[in-house]
Amino acid sequence: MPLLPSDLAYVPFVSVEHMMGLVHHLGIERMLRDLADEIEADFKRWELFDKTPRVASHSDVGVIELMPTSDGEMYGFKYVNGHPKNTKDGLQTVTAFGLLADVDTGYPKLLSEMTLLTALRTAATSAMAARHLAPKGTTTMAMIGNGAQSEFQCLAFKAICGIDTVRLYDIDEAATEKAARNLAASGLKVVTCKSGEDAMEGAQIITTCTADKQYATILTDNMIGPGVHINAIGGDCPGKTELHRDILLRSEIFVEYPEQTWIEGEIQQLEKDHPITELWRVITGEAQGRRDDKQITLFDSVGFAIEDFSALRYIHKAVQGTGYFTKLDMLADPDDPRDLFGMLNRSKG
Amino acid sequence: MPLLPSDLAYVPFVSVEHMMGLVHHLGIERMLRDLADEIEADFKRWELFDKTPRVASHSDVGVIELMPTSDGEMYGFKYVNGHPKNTKDGLQTVTAFGLLADVDTGYPKLLSEMTLLTALRTAATSAMAARHLAPKGTTTMAMIGNGAQSEFQCLAFKAICGIDTVRLYDIDEAATEKAARNLAASGLKVVTCKSGEDAMEGAQIITTCTADKQYATILTDNMIGPGVHINAIGGDCPGKTELHRDILLRSEIFVEYPEQTWIEGEIQQLEKDHPITELWRVITGEAQGRRDDKQITLFDSVGFAIEDFSALRYIHKAVQGTGYFTKLDMLADPDDPRDLFGMLNRSKG
Numbered sequence: 001m002p003l004l005p006s007d008l009a010y011v012p013f014v015s016v017e018h019m020m021g022l023v024h025h026l027g028i029e030r031m032l033r034d035l036a037d038e039i040e041a042d043f044k045r046w047e048l049f050d051k052t053p054r055v056a057s058h059s060d061v062g063v064i065e066l067m068p069t070s071d072g073e074m075y076g077f078k079y080v081n082g083h084p085k086n087t088k089d090g091l092q093t094v095t096a097f098g099l100l101a102d103v104d105t106g107y108p109k110l111l112s113e114m115t116l117l118t119a120l121r122t123a124a125t126s127a128m129a130a131r132h133l134a135p136k137g138t139t140t141m142a143m144i145g146n147g148a149q150s151e152f153q154c155l156a157f158k159a160i161c162g163i164d165t166v167r168l169y170d171i172d173e174a175a176t177e178k179a180a181r182n183l184a185a186s187g188l189k190v191v192t193c194k195s196g197e198d199a200m201e202g203a204q205i206i207t208t209c210t211a212d213k214q215y216a217t218i219l220t221d222n223m224i225g226p227g228v229h230i231n232a233i234g235g236d237c238p239g240k241t242e243l244h245r246d247i248l249l250r251s252e253i254f255v256e257y258p259e260q261t262w263i264e265g266e267i268q269q270l271e272k273d274h275p276i277t278e279l280w281r282v283i284t285g286e287a288q289g290r291r292d293d294k295q296i297t298l299f300d301s302v303g304f305a306i307e308d309f310s311a312l313r314y315i316h317k318a319v320q321g322t323g324y325f326t327k328l329d330m331l332a333d334p335d336d337p338r339d340l341f342g343m344l345n346r347s348k349g
Numbered sequence: 350m351p352l353l354p355s356d357l358a359y360v361p362f363v364s365v366e367h368m369m370g371l372v373h374h375l376g377i378e379r380m381l382r383d384l385a386d387e388i389e390a391d392f393k394r395w396e397l398f399d400k401t402p403r404v405a406s407h408s409d410v411g412v413i414e415l416m417p418t419s420d421g422e423m424y425g426f427k428y429v430n431g432h433p434k435n436t437k438d439g440l441q442t443v444t445a446f447g448l449l450a451d452v453d454t455g456y457p458k459l460l461s462e463m464t465l466l467t468a469l470r471t472a473a474t475s476a477m478a479a480r481h482l483a484p485k486g487t488t489t490m491a492m493i494g495n496g497a498q499s500e501f502q503c504l505a506f507k508a509i510c511g512i513d514t515v516r517l518y519d520i521d522e523a524a525t526e527k528a529a530r531n532l533a534a535s536g537l538k539v540v541t542c543k544s545g546e547d548a549m550e551g552a553q554i555i556t557t558c559t560a561d562k563q564y565a566t567i568l569t570d571n572m573i574g575p576g577v578h579i580n581a582i583g584g585d586c587p588g589k590t591e592l593h594r595d596i597l598l599r600s601e602i603f604v605e606y607p608e609q610t611w612i613e614g615e616i617q618q619l620e621k622d623h624p625i626t627e628l629w630r631v632i633t634g635e636a637q638g639r640r641d642d643k644q645i646t647l648f649d650s651v652g653f654a655i656e657d658f659s660a661l662r663y664i665h666k667a668v669q670g671t672g673y674f675t676k677l678d679m680l681a682d683p684d685d686p687r688d689l690f691g692m693l694n695r696s697k698g
Contacts, residue, residue, distance in 0.1 A: 008440065009365060015678040016358060020696040028693075055404050057419050059452045064424050066415050070406050075413050077428075079448065081455020087686045091357065091454055095680045099428065103408045105440055106430020115681035119689055148683075151690035175687055182690045328677075329364040331444045332464035334497075337436045338524055340468055341500035341531045344377075347369040 009333035014112040018324040029159035035124035038310040046280035069305035076309040100312040121311040123156035133297040134229035142203035145210035146170035146179040165189040169199035207231040221246035226294040245269045251298035265300040358682035363461040367673040378508035384473035387659040395629035418654035425658040449661040459665045470660040472505035482646040483578035491552035494559035495519035495528040514538040518548035556580040570595035575643040594618045600647035614649040
């Protein structure tokens with residue numbers, strides 16, 4: 001007689017449809033704020049995490065990465081690919097899913113889509129960093145690069161930093177139009193711009209998120225006035241940067257996990273002894289964030305496993321008691337743990 | 350209007366129930382033979398795989414590991430935990446799942462339970478190695494340690510090496526009784542034994558698979574006669590071995606991936622310059638396997654990512670056209686890849 005698996009055998013699974021439902025259920029701005037708070041709380045206890053650079057498998061056309069971490073109670077990892085050429089085939093450049101497990105038993109506790117969740121946590125991380133680094137009273141952000149991440153960034157800076165205006169620019173006008181359309185009902189004042197310089201007019205925060213997998217110079221030195229905060233999230237793999245080196249030399253640079261940022265971030269362009277500050281030290285108060293109104297601050301963000309961990313743990317809590325997950329029969333769970341074969345035999349029916 | 354995700358968004362998922370159904374559908378002995386052939390074929394092209402030691406996260410009570418590899422066309426990884434204390438709480442010591450993805454796009458192609466599949470591939474690997482290393486005309490195997498892996502080992506050696514008799518021993522009589530019961534209808538002659546020495550009587554193959562996470566001496570030197578093949582699969586983490594060092598010194602030792610076996614296998618007990626042979630070199634004909642009838646051969650097996658990769662690829666092919674999988678809505682797939690936010694917005698309904 002086929003037996004039903006016990007509850008231990010089931011792993012809650014949050015599909016793309018569930019994730020979209022959860023976002024609408026909670027409200028995207030609330031969710032971005034919640035995520036920023038969760039990520040900030042984990043940055044505060046940075047030192048207790050088990051950290052390792054991502055485990056990457058490179059090919060000619062892209063990369064597949066595993067990003068594991070643990071706080072000693074929960075273990076999480078994300079699978080994520082990066083394939084810039086996918087777009088022309090109608091596929092996503094980046095897809096992702098993640099898993100949360102119990103360190104004490106090794107049993108998975110949550111499997112979740114993470115393409116949407118990564119977009120949300122990336123935006124929440126950017127805005128959380130800006131909360132510590134941007135000048136006071138910011139109202140306007142330049143959003144340079146209007147691809148899949150751009151609207152999430154705009155909303156996160158509205159929800160978390162209180163901006164009211166975004167100035168959009170992309171070399172592809174259609175991308176800008178798409179972002180403007182998507183943000184039309186957001187409550188933000190949306191200004192579409194014809195150049196990067198135009199977009200930066202009056203902006204206290206400059207976010208760059210372009211997709212070319214090569215050294216590009218989206219921003220040059222003369223474009224950047226004093227006092228701004230630059231949120232650079234597009235330079236995220238070896239050989240890919242967005243800012244001219246001279247901007248880096250004028251900026252105070254903040255990073256997530258230096259071992260990874262030296263390989264993938266804007267600081268690839270600098271000597272290895274150039275001073276950088278880990279963001280978590282600013283959050284705990286160990287290091288100074290913004291010093292004065294004239295300073296240029298730069299968050300050179302490449303993403304880190306702890307941000308995914310925070311996001312997965314948040315989703316694990318958020319879906320409890322809702323219909324935004326199903327249960328997957330993913331773990332063999334014989335009545336007698338030594339009798340895996342007996343379970344198989346008995347399933348014959 | 351909520352839109353249905355396109356077919357690109359779905360990842361085939363093989364649950365525990367599906368895997369059990371597939372095993373019965375194909376027949377377990379055929380499946381073990383097929384797996385042995387797939388694994389052997391991948392060992393033949395060992396050099397082209399992207400290999401890395403497993404990425405482990407240790408805690409006081411266990412370990413969670415990710416085991417990735419790629420052959421340049423497909424990428425695979427396994428999540429697996431090892432928590433010896435789980436058994437007393439009615440949980441599995443080891444649970445596992447795995448994923449196969451397309452290197453060219455980074456898109457996942459299969460998600461599968463791997464607790465059962467790991468038991469199958471481990472047994473298939475052992476018997477495949479014995480096909481190259483055991484003396485000719487073997488009929489009898491001693492199976493020492495009668496836990497969750499033991500019946501799979503017995504059936505694999507029947508299906509792949511043609512043994513007709515197994516001699517079972519475990520310090521826990523109940524485990525031996527369980528294994529004997531499970532193998533009653535297998536076509537094997539099953540002899541339950543009162544000691545390890547008793548079990549080895551007349552056996553040409555000795556398989557050890559015990560579970561203690563400590564240096565144990567399941568086999569001592571005087572128990573081992575000339576000409577036998579030892580299949581040691583229980584020593585699989587740092588500090589855990591099963592064989593007395595003197596046995597190693599009398600044996601020709603074969604391993605999967607030396608970098609990993611030196612850390613986790615029986616050869617932890619040896620000097621680092623002790624000669625060992627990689628099994629794949631025997632399979633390609635580069636290195637000699639068994640030399641003569643008197644030689645003691647030892648397969649010091651700790652498991653390797655390529656075996657999981659072969660098994661996942663086999664399952665991916667085997668489930669095509671069957672009902673032994675479902676489709677998971679795991680990947681966000683907007684019509685326009687740059688319009689992830691638009692997809693989210695439109696799902697509001």
